[in-house]
Amino acid sequence: MTYDVIIIGSGPAGLTASIYTTRADLKTLVIAGGKWGGQLMLTTLVENFPGFPEGIQGPELMMNMRKQAEKFGAEFVDEDFVEADFSKKPFRVKASDKTYEAKSVIIATGADTRWLGAPGEAEKIGRGVSSCAPCDAAFFRDKNVIVVGGGDSAMEEALVLTKFAKNVTIMHRSDALKASEIMQKRAKDNPKINFFYNAVIEQVNGDQKVESIRVKVNPSDKSLLSKTAEEIEKITPAIFSPKFVSKDKDSITLDLKVDGVFVAIGHMPNTKVFKDIELDEHGFIKVHDHYLTNKDGVFVAGDVHDSHYKQAITAAGYGCAAALEVQHWLENQE
Ligand code: NDP
Numbered sequence: 001m002t003y004d005v006i007i008i009g010s011g012p013a014g015l016t017a018s019i020y021t022t023r024a025d026l027k028t029l030v031i032a033g034g035k036w037g038g039q040l041m042l043t044t045l046v047e048n049f050p051g052f053p054e055g056i057q058g059p060e061l062m063m064n065m066r067k068q069a070e071k072f073g074a075e076f077v078d079e080d081f082v083e084a085d086f087s088k089k090p091f092r093v094k095a096s097d098k099t100y101e102a103k104s105v106i107i108a109t110g111a112d113t114r115w116l117g118a119p120g121e122a123e124k125i126g127r128g129v130s131s132c133a134p135c136d137a138a139f140f141r142d143k144n145v146i147v148v149g150g151g152d153s154a155m156e157e158a159l160v161l162t163k164f165a166k167n168v169t170i171m172h173r174s175d176a177l178k179a180s181e182i183m184q185k186r187a188k189d190n191p192k193i194n195f196f197y198n199a200v201i202e203q204v205n206g207d208q209k210v211e212s213i214r215v216k217v218n219p220s221d222k223s224l225l226s227k228t229a230e231e232i233e234k235i236t237p238a239i240f241s242p243k244f245v246s247k248d249k250d251s252i253t254l255d256l257k258v259d260g261v262f263v264a265i266g267h268m269p270n271t272k273v274f275k276d277i278e279l280d281e282h283g284f285i286k287v288h289d290h291y292l293t294n295k296d297g298v299f300v301a302g303d304v305h306d307s308h309y310k311q312a313i314t315a316a317g318y319g320c321a322a323a324l325e326v327q328h329w330l331e332n333q334e
Contacts (some may be wrong), residue, residue, distance in 0.1 A: 001101070002103060003027045003029045003102040004021070004026035004027045004028065004103055004104065004326075004330060005021050005102055005104045005330075006028075006091070006106075007030045008031045008081050008084070008093065008107050008108060009081075009106075009107065009270075009304070010038060010066070010076070011039060011040065011303070012312045012315040012316040012319065013303070013315040013319035014106070014108035014301070014319060015062070016320050016323070017319035017320070017322050017326075018030050019065070019068050019072060020319070020320055020323030021327070022069060024327045026327065026330065029075045029077065029102065030074055030076045031081045031100075032066075032076045032077060033080050034078060034079060036062075036066070036076070037059065037062040038062070039113070040058035041058060041059050042125060043126060043132070044058065045058075045139075046058050046312065047135070047138065048134060048135060048313070049061060061312075077095050079095040080095060081273060082095060082273070084273075086276055086298050089103065090102055090103055091104070091297065093105065103333070104298070104299065104326050104329060105298045106319075106326060107293065107300045107304060108301045108302045108304060108315075108322070109271070109304045110302055110303045111270060111304060112267065112268050113263065113268075114268050115265075116263055116265065119202075121201075121204045121261075121263075124204050124210050124261075127206075127209040128204075128261060129261045130260065130262050134311065137160050137161045140164050140260045142164075143164075144239050144240065145161055145165045145167070145259060145260035146170075146201075146213065146256075146258050146262065147161065147170045147171065147262045148170075148201060148261065148263050148264060149170070149263070149265045150172035150177040151177075152178075152179045152180055152183045153264040153265075154170055154172070154179065154264040155179045155184060158187050158193050158262075159187060159190060159193075162192040168194070169193070169195070169239070170196065171196045172196070174197065174198060175197040196215075198217055199215050199218075201213050201214070202215065204261060210260060211258075212255050212257050213255070213256055213261060214254075215253070217252040217254070218250065222249065222250055225252065228252065232252070232254065240257050242254045242255065267303070267307065269285065269307075271285055276294075277294065277298070278293065278294040280307075282307050284306070286305070290329070291318070291325045292325070292329075297329065299322040299329075301319045301321070301322035302318050302319060
């Protein structure tokens, strides 16, 4: 049997696409993945998805979307996508050990936050560790938070956080920010934002939630170390109650009391498995007209092509757009 469309991915983009394709009477299969639902399955309260004035738990939102898609007849395979052959039609898409055929495909495999990988970080996601200030900033009213990263995302996350937090410190692994001049200026001009350079988080500590971080200050130019030590003494006591763990000629290790850690060191779009699909310079899928990829009949939706907005609602919107384009494309084929 040949599906009208196979949707690879089951986050807001994939599920919204499946609601639209099934309501357009297109025979739809969603390759949902062993862990279906995407990034929202890892979050707690989502307060910025329209239609839920009291907010909604991320997993509940995804469950609702899935139920809605199933109600209209979307079929789901809760197995991981393995590979696809877009070289001839019908397209062939493999999940686990089974291969499915479809006239069209929507790739909605999303992107994963690049995490630090520091001990204690993974267990505290949703409990003080976050990667989405627009989603979680409101939980940090009058708190002291760290934003890790030196790119535009870090500047933007920090700026969003200043609306709620008492103090926001951008911690960057070197002393050269990667962010655009304009974003750097906005962050530097904001009185609530401090910068902490040449520092990496070695460990995230806390029982139920984030309580402190162990930080190693290790500048490549060692002559900066004594200056950094002075700065730590000067800037941080009021905010972080620093406790020095060790100090040698190359580095300083210290524990800082913090309420939250926002990780903004980039995203990894889930594109590696698509061999013939064209990517942009950051590794995201390149979008052509009508949400097509470089392969006719293969469409794209959501964070796998969007390095900019990265919101659940924009992903859902892209899913809707791709589904409408699939519908038009299939009509034109017939
Ligand atoms: P970037 O890749 O631009 O920056 C990532 C930052 O994280 C870099 O400073 C990098 O350090 C640091 N980093 C990477 N890995 C680690 C690690 N393991 N530990 C510590 N630090 C690390 O990603 P962004 O998400 O900031 O931006 C992605 C794209 O989106 C960019 O093109 C950006 O311009 C765009 N964007 C634009 C916005 C806007 O215009 N308003 C807002 C947000 C994003 P190093 O510098 O040392 O490599």
